[in-house]
Amino acid sequence: MPINKNALIRYQVLDKCFSNFGRKYFREDLLEEVNKVLVELNGPDSGIKRTQFYKDLDFMKSEAGYGIELGDYKEGKRMYYRYTDPNFSIKKHLLSHTEQQTLKEAIRVLSQFQGLPQFEWLNELVPILSDKLAMNDTNRQAILFDSNVDYTGTQYIVPIFNAIHHQTVLGIKYQGFNDPHPYDLELHPYILKQYNNRWFVLGYNDFKNSHTWNLALDRILSIRDLPQKAYHSHNINWEDDYFYDIIGVTRIEDQEVTEVVLEFAASLIPYIRTKPIHPSQREVSVAKNGDTTLSIEVIPNYELERLLRSFGARVKIISPEWLKEKLIEELTASLKQYDEA
Template identity: 45%
Template sequence: MARNKHAVIRYKVLDRCFRNPGRRYFIQDLIDECNKVLLEIDPDSKGISRRQIFEDIAFMESSEGYSIELHKHRESKRVYYRYVDISFSIDNSPLNEVEINQLRNAMTILAQFKGMPQFEYVHEILAKLNQGIALKQEEDVIIDFDNNLYLKGIELLGELHNAILYKKVLCVSYQPFENDAPYDVMIHPYYLKQYNNRWFLFGYNPDEGFYNWNLALDRIVSITETDGKYHPNTEIDWFEYFDEMIGVTKPVGATTEPVVLHLNGRAGKYVINKPIHGSQHDKWLAPDLLEVKLDLVINFEFKRLILSYGKDVEVISPEWLKEETMGNLKAALDQYQPVAKTEGA
């Protein structure tokens, strides 16, 4: 039987009726009780049918449902319904097989996020579910998320998550790619963000006075919790912050700028299906030429994205971005030019 969005509500109403010893609920009474609750939730509800109530009762009696024991008392030509044990309730009953399988499917998906904070319990619960319903421990994975389990720094996620949750000031030993040795950074952690299979910590850096200071987790050498007074975030709405750009890098003082790109052939079709940014507006100028208009912060990640389209993209505006892109492409091409032989070599 299909279980629509109101099914659980109906089951709870029926459960309440079945365990009420002070009233006899005949089929029409059960229909009326269900309709009364459904109308409170959805004024446009057209009510439920007699057939639906019988199907609901059958489901609740089944092993796939709640295995309820229902006494059907005949009174003249009518029948009223009541639990054999009126102390029983579906709210106190164990999960049924359908619910266990639904929960198990959800847990299987969550189990893929190994290394993520607060997900360590998932594997233990899955084992208990498997044991409880006698299912095999290993099953074929039918959905897979982009998740690099071997990413350096991923083991820090739990510690940083808790530092944000419990408002702890951290001293982070940090070593950027361009540095030969690590240095210490004081940070009041606010937010964790994943981009391009890397994780970044955002927070307040009191030495620099920035609330959006970010550290790549794979460049963190060590973390030490301090006794400093935590400075709460009162400056940044993180949803809006990331909504106006691609990636995680925001140049100091940068604001959104209008950008126009022309994409050729398959690149245009790809961008139609997977927009570059939420601000994207596009139109076909020709069967194989798509014009894309964006309004976003032009940062390192966006520039790299443009270069990734190679010959299939042309920057139309702004002019400075066009010139910079041309310079980058020329520099890349120069690397493939043969080196002139020196005289006498």
């Protein structure tokens, strides 16, 4: 469990007292020192009692804490506390054992980005952190991400991220798959979005007067900062508003949310139930053979059509009719290609 701010303050005060071999700190003295600091920072009634004091000692001694070796020495009927090692201090062990383990796992995740363009800084940082935390190569890899190291847009992630963070307009040379020639545009970047192992940036295109202009990073040819340009800010709620009603990244303007009703084969239903195709997904009916009718409420787009095609014969579109007819036309054209062959 992460250490909260007040707990860390208490541990640091106790550490200072335990390290001071010029004075004997009895329990009452330690409580007074801790509470004096807490009251200064948080006001009256923020001090701790004996019960919390002993809990703090137990945590600091534990493996989950700092593993301190604390001596308790009797003087008359009272007992004072100090480290058994005069040179010890938790300042030399800033992270608890639990926090070290959490950081180690984070480093293992970060290490998977080593070697990717724009992540060269990890090549230096990961070994240093690994050495400081006494990590070694015997640790088995426990997590893998779905990634494509040959993806052509990765080198633009960091520059675009920085431009978003610093609110900098970008000059971009771009060529979409259907564009015969590259063209230049100015983009006020707002958000980076990953979908289906591809990266996209959405932002304001002043030439088109669109706040949600969508560019695929793998179609960007070059990028440069335009610091002299005034940045056009926004108040779009991307996660709960813009992206909620769609699958993927394409939101067609003036297109309304539509109820899409789908019938899935029984063999596919366990996968669809455990990984819904959209947050609005709900079951409408279940046939005796297990085939299940579901509905989702989305703005239809290319990504939805692509997803439905990927299910092949195990899905049937019930409504809307226009979407069903569109996919029938595409499937018919596809079958015709095989007939001609």
